[in-house]
Amino acid sequence: MQWEKNQFGGVVIEPESLSLDDKSFYSVLKNNIDTWKYDSVKLVWLQINKEFYSKIQIASQFGFLMHHASHNYVMMTLAIEIDTFIPPYSTHYIGVGGVVVNDLNEILVVSEKYRSSANPSYKLPGGALVQGEHISQAAVREVFEETGISTEFKKLSFFRHWHGYRYGKSDIYFVVLLKPLNHEIIKQEEEIAECVWMDVDKFLNDPDIHDFNKHIVRSALNSNGLHITNIPGYGSEKMFEFFTS
Amino acid sequence: MQWEKNQFGGVVIEPESLSLDDKSFYSVLKNNIDTWKYDSVKLVWLQINKEFYSKIQIASQFGFLMHHASHNYVMMTLAIEIDTFIPPYSTHYIGVGGVVVNDLNEILVVSEKYRSSANPSYKLPGGALVQGEHISQAAVREVFEETGISTEFKKLSFFRHWHGYRYGKSDIYFVVLLKPLNHEIIKQEEEIAECVWMDVDKFLNDPDIHDFNKHIVRSALNSNGLHITNIPGYGSEKMFEFFTS
Numbered sequence: 001m002q003w004e005k006n007q008f009g010g011v012v013i014e015p016e017s018l019s020l021d022d023k024s025f026y027s028v029l030k031n032n033i034d035t036w037k038y039d040s041v042k043l044v045w046l047q048i049n050k051e052f053y054s055k056i057q058i059a060s061q062f063g064f065l066m067h068h069a070s071h072n073y074v075m076m077t078l079a080i081e082i083d084t085f086i087p088p089y090s091t092h093y094i095g096v097g098g099v100v101v102n103d104l105n106e107i108l109v110v111s112e113k114y115r116s117s118a119n120p121s122y123k124l125p126g127g128a129l130v131q132g133e134h135i136s137q138a139a140v141r142e143v144f145e146e147t148g149i150s151t152e153f154k155k156l157s158f159f160r161h162w163h164g165y166r167y168g169k170s171d172i173y174f175v176v177l178l179k180p181l182n183h184e185i186i187k188q189e190e191e192i193a194e195c196v197w198m199d200v201d202k203f204l205n206d207p208d209i210h211d212f213n214k215h216i217v218r219s220a221l222n223s224n225g226l227h228i229t230n231i232p233g234y235g236s237e238k239m240f241e242f243f244t245s
Numbered sequence: 246m247q248w249e250k251n252q253f254g255g256v257v258i259e260p261e262s263l264s265l266d267d268k269s270f271y272s273v274l275k276n277n278i279d280t281w282k283y284d285s286v287k288l289v290w291l292q293i294n295k296e297f298y299s300k301i302q303i304a305s306q307f308g309f310l311m312h313h314a315s316h317n318y319v320m321m322t323l324a325i326e327i328d329t330f331i332p333p334y335s336t337h338y339i340g341v342g343g344v345v346v347n348d349l350n351e352i353l354v355v356s357e358k359y360r361s362s363a364n365p366s367y368k369l370p371g372g373a374l375v376q377g378e379h380i381s382q383a384a385v386r387e388v389f390e391e392t393g394i395s396t397e398f399k400k401l402s403f404f405r406h407w408h409g410y411r412y413g414k415s416d417i418y419f420v421v422l423l424k425p426l427n428h429e430i431i432k433q434e435e436e437i438a439e440c441v442w443m444d445v446d447k448f449l450n451d452p453d454i455h456d457f458n459k460h461i462v463r464s465a466l467n468s469n470g471l472h473i474t475n476i477p478g479y480g481s482e483k484m485f486e487f488f489t490s
Contacts, residue, residue, distance in 0.1 A: 053302035060298050068412065069314035070334075075412075089315075090414040091376050092337040131336050132408045132415065158471070161486040163377045167313065167320075169335040170377065172417070212476050215489070223490035224469050226403070231457050241406040244460070245468035 001028045003044075009081075010043040011036055015073070018052040026058050033062060033078070042081040049073045093171045096135055097126035098143040098178045099220035100151055106197035107217060108180065110146055113193045122198065122206075123213055124175070134241040136228060139176045147195050148186030151178035156243055157225035158216045177220040246273045248289075254326075255288040256281055260318070263297040271303050278307060278323070287326040294318045338416045341380055342371035343388040343423045344465035345396055351442035352462060353425065355391055358438045367443065367451075368458055369420070379486040381473060384421045392440050393431030396423035401488055402470035403461045422465040 002017040018025065036044060046064055048055050050072040064076040068089040077086055100108035109122035127142040129135065136153040143151050158175040165171040187195035200221070204214050219225075226243040234240060247262040263270065281289060291309055293300050295317040309321040313334040322331055345353035354367035372387040374380065381398040388396050403420040410416040432440035445466070449459050464470075471488040479485060 050305055053305050054299075056301055057298035060295055065316050066314035066319060069311035069319050070412070071310050074311060074314050074319060087411070088338075088373070088376065089412065090335040090338050091374060092339050092417075093333075093335050094337050094415075094417075128333070129336060131333065131413070135406060155490075157490040159488050161380060161488070163484050166332070167315070167334065168376070170339075172337075172339075212479055215474075215476055219489045225490040226471065229460075231460055234457055239408050243404050243406070244464045245400075245402040245470040 001025070001032065003032070005041070006045075008043070009041065010045060011041050012045045013047070015047040015049050015052075018048065018055055022054055022058060025055050029058065029062060033080070036080055040081070042079070042084040043086060044078040044080060046076045046078070047073055048076065091169055093165055093169060094129040094135070094138075095127060095171065095173045096129065096139045096142065097124035097173060097175050097216070098139045098151065099124060099157075099175060099217055100143060100147075100149060100178045100180050101200060101221065102180050102183065102197065104197070105200045107200050107203050108143070108147055108149055108185075109196060109198050109203065110187070110192050111194045113191055122194075122196075122203070122209055124216070125195070126173075135174055135243075136176065136241065139174075139178060143178060146188045146192050148182075148184065150181040152181060153228065154179055155220075155225035155227050157223055158219040160212075175216045175220060177225070246270070246277065248277070250286070251290075253288070254286065255290060256286050257290045258292070260292040260294050260297075263293065263300055267299055267303060270300050274303065274307060278325070281325055285326070287324070287329040288331060289323040289325060291321045291323070292318055293321065336414055338410055338414060339374040339380070339383075340372060340416065340418045341374065341384045341387065342369035342418060342420050342461070343384045343396065344369060344402075344420060344462055345388060345392075345394060345423045345425050346445060346466065347425050347428065347442065349442070350445045352445050352448050353388070353392055353394055353430075354441060354443050354448065355432070355437050356439045358436055367439075367441075367448070367454055369461070370440070380419055380488075381421065381486065384419075384423060388423060391433045391437050393427075393429065395426040397426060398473065399424055400465075400470035400472050402468055403464040405457075420461045420465060422470070 002014040003011050006012055046059055059076050064078045067075040067077045110125045111122055125143045125146040129138045140151050143149055154177040156174055156176045160173045162171045185195050203209060226245055229242045229244040231242055247259040248256050251257055291304055304321050309323045312320040312322045355370045356367055370388045370391040374383045385396050388394055399422040401419055401421045405418045407416045430440050448454060471490055474487045474489040476487055
């Protein structure tokens with residue numbers, strides 16, 4: 001088993017060096033933990049790839065906890081110094097909703113097939129960001145997928161920050177104003193029950209539409225919001241997206 | 246082993262029902278997978294708690310992949326229907342920086358002890374959100390921890406969306422304007438090399454300060470931004486935070 005110290009007083013075990021039998025792993029890990037304690041190491045990082053999953057229960061016996069996991073590996077940590085800071089894994093989901101209003105003062109709204117309430121309630125088209133996708137791109141993609149309407153990003157006017165979404169993580173739902181580039185709706189059959197252009201004033205006065213949805217539409221129509229900007233020399237446009245007031 | 250169907254055509258295995266020996270688990274899982282295939286189940290969810298980690302390698306042999314993990318469990322999934330949608334785990338980290346300007350037109354800036362470049366470069370105080378914390382609270386907390394200055398949230402004026410942060414996840418860095426409530430700096434010794442009140446015009450014209458930092462300070466000082474709002478009847482203020490234009 002090989003490992004290296006990192007700049008934060010921690011130790012990182014080399015994932016490829018776990019190719020020893022479980023019994024040897026147990027005794028090598030035990031000895032190393034004694035060494036690390038003696039050396040005042042703060043934190044140990046142990047990535048266990050799929051081929052070495054039998055080592056997980058052994059590491060767990062020594063007090064290693066799950067830090068995160070993805071597809072074909074788990075990352076475990078052992079805090080040797082009590083209360084040492086462990087950089088957390090990602091904490092949030094990101095979603096986006098599009099306020100799409102045409103020249104006839106109509107807003108594009110959908111009702112979902114799978115919903116918790118019995119009454120159909122109109123809401124904005126939108127959905128979750130795919131990992132690596134810009135917010136503006138996700139809005140345009142989701143609106144197109146759900147409604148067949150192509151759009152152009154104008155501004156970001158609102159967001160909701162919500163704790164206690166899936167698996168104890170939080171969620172941010174951004175609302176953006178989009179300009180429609182075509183009129184004919186082609187709704188997505190799988191998830192969308194109904195998709196219509198609805199008069200904006202009717203939407204804002206409909207008692208069946210939630211105050212939250214009215215609020216976010218008003219914010220998109222009546223204010224400046226944040227606009228996409230560019231900061232020269234900062235990095236690839238694929239990697240960075242900037243919103244400014 | 247017990248399991249239930251969910252509303253999305255999937256199956257959820259009961260975590261407490263894994264208390265059988267590894268050999269039995271292997272054969273029971275094998276038989277169940279045959280049943281699920283026959284029943285056109287789309288996706289199988291398998292949460293394995295710490296006491297049953299020896300089952301991970303067995304599930305992996307049948308094609309289960311890691312969905313996520315935290316402290317004392319891993320969640321694995323098996324897509325029985327090819328290309329079935331698997332709701333992703335959290336995708337983002339959230340950080341916040343505070344633009345704190347006093348009545349003398351001075352801005353509160355820090356330089357970090359641990360930095361990649363040799364030159365000290367002044368930047369905004371700030372840091373990462375703790376899970377469950379509001380953005381406005383995190384800004385006030387981080388500024389206080391790093392500088393000893395108590396502040397009051399005024400508005401959110403800018404954010405940077407960045408892909409390719411730790412472990413393939415993305416990051417959003419929000420910039421907020423804060424009003425200082427005291428003047429005397431008590432800097433955090435561990436991470437902060439220097440903390441000073443700096444003339445805003447000097448900051449904006451200093452060639453050693455990055456254009457990005459100048460841009461975000463300008464955005465906070467010269468614009469409307471997004472303000473915190475309240476949507477009556479929506480839910481607990483501890484769970485929700487709303488920003489509107």
